[in-house]
Amino acid sequence: RKEVEQDPGPFNVPEGATVAFNCTYSNSASQSFFWYRQDCRKEPKLLMSVYSSGNEDGRFTAQLNRASQYISLLIRDSKLSDSATYLCVVNMGNTGGFKTIFGAGTRLFVKA
Amino acid sequence: DTEVTQTPKHLVMGMTNKKSLKCEQHMGHRAMYWYKQKAKKPPELMFVYSYEKLSINESVPSRFSPECPNSSLLNLHLHALQPEDSALYLCASSQEALAELYEQYFGPGTRLTVT
Numbered sequence: 001r002k003e004v005e006q007d008p009g010p011f012n013v014p015e016g017a018t019v020a021f022n023c024t025y026s027n028s029a030s031q032s033f034f035w036y037r038q039d040c041r042k043e044p045k046l047l048m049s050v051y052s053s054g055n056e057d058g059r060f061t062a063q064l065n066r067a068s069q070y071i072s073l074l075i076r077d078s079k080l081s082d083s084a085t086y087l088c089v090v091n092m093g094n095t096g097g098f099k100t101i102f103g104a105g106t107r108l109f110v111k112a
Numbered sequence: 113d114t115e116v117t118q119t120p121k122h123l124v125m126g127m128t129n130k131k132s133l134k135c136e137q138h139m140g141h142r143a144m145y146w147y148k149q150k151a152k153k154p155p156e157l158m159f160v161y162s163y164e165k166l167s168i169n170e171s172v173p174s175r176f177s178p179e180c181p182n183s184s185l186l187n188l189h190l191h192a193l194q195p196e197d198s199a200l201y202l203c204a205s206s207q208e209a210l211a212e213l214y215e216q217y218f219g220p221g222t223r224l225t226v227t
Binding site for chain 2: 041043087089098102103104105
């Protein structure tokens with residue numbers, strides 16, 4: 001089992017739709033969680049940090065469920081500009097070391 | 113706008129060449145990272161520097177040699193690379209390293225082609 005797994009996608013949605021991505025992680029010691037977006041041939045850009053029970057930023061809402069070990073990203077009222085790959089990132093730290101684990105990414109296509 | 117800059121944007125080099133990638137961050141971060149990213153794959157961690165000292169080397173071949181001259185600068189020296197090393201090389205920084213709470217900020221990357 002991969003340490004961080006994401007919905008494989010791609011997701012093809014019309015403008016204005018609501019779309020949700022899930023990400024599961026295997027290490028219960030994981031401490032912090034992030035969503036990044038990456039446009040084609042560009043660098044990953046931080047979209048949201050998810051530290052506790054979740055947070056919201058405009059059309060974007062991230063949720064964390066520690067009991068089930070997953071995080072989600074909800075995008076409301078999708079825009080064409082939301083088309084990108086969304087990367088789930090998990091930071092794990094303990095006395096044995098520190099790791100940043102990237103999910104494989106979920107591709108989103110928003111169409112007019 | 114990113115506060116992590118990388119040069120060059122593109123690099124084509126032969127297998128016998130020596131070249132260097134440069135990264136600079138202006139956020140006062142104490143940790144810097146090198147990642148390698150192949151097409152349609154997530155970034156793979158190569159090296160982590162914390163307070164200018166190498167903290168993590170993810171078993172990267174010695175043809176990649178990192179250097180951290182100061183807390184704002186990070187270099188990656190390349191020598192005798194193979195065609196399979198062609199990829200996007202990303203630099204990132206975070207407030208602290210080896211501490212799980214901090215997000216990383218990425219530079220725009222250097223697209224490397226080895227011929």
